[in-house]
Amino acid sequence: MTSDIILFGVGAMGQRIARLARERGYTIRAAIDMDPAKQGIPLGRLADWQHVESGPVVTGDIAEALKGRPATVLHATASFLRDVSPEIDACLQRGYDVISIAEEMTCPHVADPTIAAQLDATAKHHGARVMGTGVNPGFAMDMLVLALSVPCGRVDHIQVIRTNDLSDFGPTVLRTQGVGLTPKDFVDAVAQGSVVGHVGFAQSIALIARHLGWEIDSVTETREPIISSVAREAPHLKISPGQVAGCRHCAFAHIDGHEVLRLEHPQQICPGLEGQATSDQIRIKGDQVIEMQITPEIGGGAGTAAAAVNALAYLRHAPAGLVHLTDLPLTSPKLTTFPSQGDHS
């Protein structure tokens, strides 16, 4: 087993992945980012390592970064398949495996079956593997649901509620959730597509349906404003009573006209100020009822970085092609020892 990996994307999540991978004994052989402002800088300085000048120098030259013996690329640049597929394709063409945290990569057929089929074919042709992972989609609203279904003889209905706190996020994320808008402006922004809510419901639904053998007829979604009754203040934004604190985005999947799956994801700043605890809740109704609660909710940032690094020990054993999380064993954090630890400082 080699400990070499490549980092593709050195934003906030890429830096988190870099720190964790390094702690876990992996050697980051090259780091790619398309932002000229990051190129030429040692990864250690961007990711705030102790020896800030160490690690590979960030490059925008994919061909330069992906040379030598193929390794696994940890990919963290964007959410949507159409944006990330050329980057992933470039890695697969060179026989490099790819683990991406792009939300749509957890089940890419849902976003675009043609692109998904192309990635699968390219990977197979070059003997490489590609998968997506993360906390949501990838865990809280799909893999954890499937885990809880293992002792069920029959599943009739699934409800998942993930209540989280957006307070630590920057203005870009808060804008996509409508934080700070008036309720009326929120409705307009949803109609115009500038308030998008959560990215990943379609993937979570598809991962669950695929694994349970369900054929979903229709999916509906709602995006409603969470209107604050109190003043709330996050590092990047302050809102007054009556303003929007966030977006309650829900998805409902049906079979034969019956709702079988309900995913609710209220995302807002400072839910605690109205007595709302953050949590992950799952309720499965079938031959038994299983009601699960995790409080506070599983950390999205830390959890997604971990899910990506943890997958390194598992993807290499999968057959070439497009791999779904649901086809792998549980990607738990495996303690691994490498032939030569080398110098990771």
Next chain:
Amino acid sequence: MTSDIILFGVGAMGQRIARLARERGYTIRAAIDMDPAKQGIPLGRLADWQHVESGPVVTGDIAEALKGRPATVLHATASFLRDVSPEIDACLQRGYDVISIAEEMTCPHVADPTIAAQLDATAKHHGARVMGTGVNPGFAMDMLVLALSVPCGRVDHIQVIRTNDLSDFGPTVLRTQGVGLTPKDFVDAVAQGSVVGHVGFAQSIALIARHLGWEIDSVTETREPIISSVAREAPHLKISPGQVAGCRHCAFAHIDGHEVLRLEHPQQICPGLEGQATSDQIRIKGDQVIEMQITPEIGGGAGTAAAAVNALAYLRHAPAGLVHLTDLPLTSPKLTTFPSQGDHS
């Protein structure tokens, strides 16, 4: 995919498995039981189907039951490897896959590495697969822990508490937990081995350690009486204040002298009478803290039958030999359609 299966063991759990397998569209081609009192009786009568005279007639003749095209055997006869391995071996010798709910089969190397290696070799030689599953061991204290570790970058400590209610169990089970004894007699019974507590801690610890790459140095166990402060009455037993309501069995695993895993399993009759809710609780401490609770606890009987039937769709894709649950994808209840549903009545 064939829908044919064989049932080995027609006790309470075997009957549960038979009912669920039938509901799920599987055809039970033969049913084996070594108890002469069950032989010669149609499975439908034992398992209380609507058409009680239907289904295969229970036989004690393994060679007779295991003829024709190999299928998967659902095995539910006993808990310990030394008792079940001859039965399982007989199936593997004939090229039949085996899914067993024997507790020690979830990780048989822990109970007896020689027997485990023999089963693995026999299975490989005949191109068959063998695995163990169930709720505990097999899910509540191991697989579910591993599922929750997926978003963890590091796991430092795991605590699992499974609090259940023994009220529905018969005198044999209540005796193995010391229910109705005086506290002094409980201590003596533990020393003599007649109060055993839970069977499966060693397997749960091994499944977790194997999957996380942990090398456990030592495991200690404690069995303490749960002394009732109130009168409690279950269908098969009544106890007075001061008597033992059950056994709090715990296991503690260590690496380099540090506790890394703590499994607590208080089993008793009527815990609700002292305000104790039944539940499954897991706490993982690492780079994040994950605290999960399921209330009430996952049903042991229903869950174990489901885990066994659910595994049918997954084991057939595993390589020949001894298979561990942790090496499979999540064995969720997959809706399957069979080429010919036939008549399962």
